Amino acid sequence: MKHITLIICFLFIFASCKEDAKTSMLPLNEIETETVKEATENTKSVKALKEELTSKGFKIFDYVDEKTQDTILMQQYFIAFLKRGPIRNQNEEEANRLQSEHLAHLGKMYELGYADISGPFGDDGDIRGITIYNVPTLKIADSLANADPMVKAGRLEIEIHPWWAGKGFPLR
Known part of the structure; x- marks a missing residue:
């Protein structure tokens, strides 16, 4: 069927x-x-965007590009490093289930607008991947990151840092 x-x-x-x-x-x-x-x-106008962001609690500032003299609106995001956790003794079936739940959690964060990008690193280091949270506070980012089933199971740990980026600039 x-x-x-x-x-x-x-x-x-x-x-x-x-x-x-x-x-x-x-x-x-x-x-x-x-x-x-x-x-x-x-x-939206820059003024309207600034008002919306500040009303929601986001930290922002203007940056003037020395080369172009363009004013760029900078916004604070939170980058979560997903690090190898202390509990990695799950059997293959349990690890696969956790991975599926982990991906579903990240997908939900993206769909709800809380996360802008997530992905694993291409090596086998202690830092397994990142998620960039588009939320106004570290407390919210930390709460969302720690709700990940892989983190709850101890397979991953979270380390979060504030990160500034130009609002609206795409990855290239």
């Missing part, structure tokens, strides 16, 4: 994508106009 459901979902998504492709065939200048229009509608 699962296989049939998956096939139906796949076909539905494929058909939807095909229809989207047909309907979104606009000339380049119309695409650019639509993109600018969408960006303008979804962009």
Whole structure:
């Protein structure tokens, strides 16, 4: 039954994508106009963004780029280092269950807007990964990070630090 459901979902998504492709065939200048229009509608003024962030308790400041003279709004985030914990003697089945719950927890943090990015490191060091929390206080970030099932089980430990980044800048 699962296989049939998956096939139906796949076909539905494929058909939807095909229809989207047909309907979104606009000339380049119309695409650019639509993109600018969408960006303008979804962009708050810097003043409104500052007011919103400070009203929610976020720490912010303006930074002037010496090279471009642009003013960049800096926001404090919290970076959580997920470190190897003291209790790592779970059997394979338990470790796999914890990993699934850990990934579900991180996904929930992202969906709720509390975490902006998470991921493991590519080596086998003591620091296993990071999560960047987009919350106003260290207390909230610490609470969310320590709610992770891997942390609760002792398989991971958390170390959190305040971290500043330019608001709205994407990863490159």
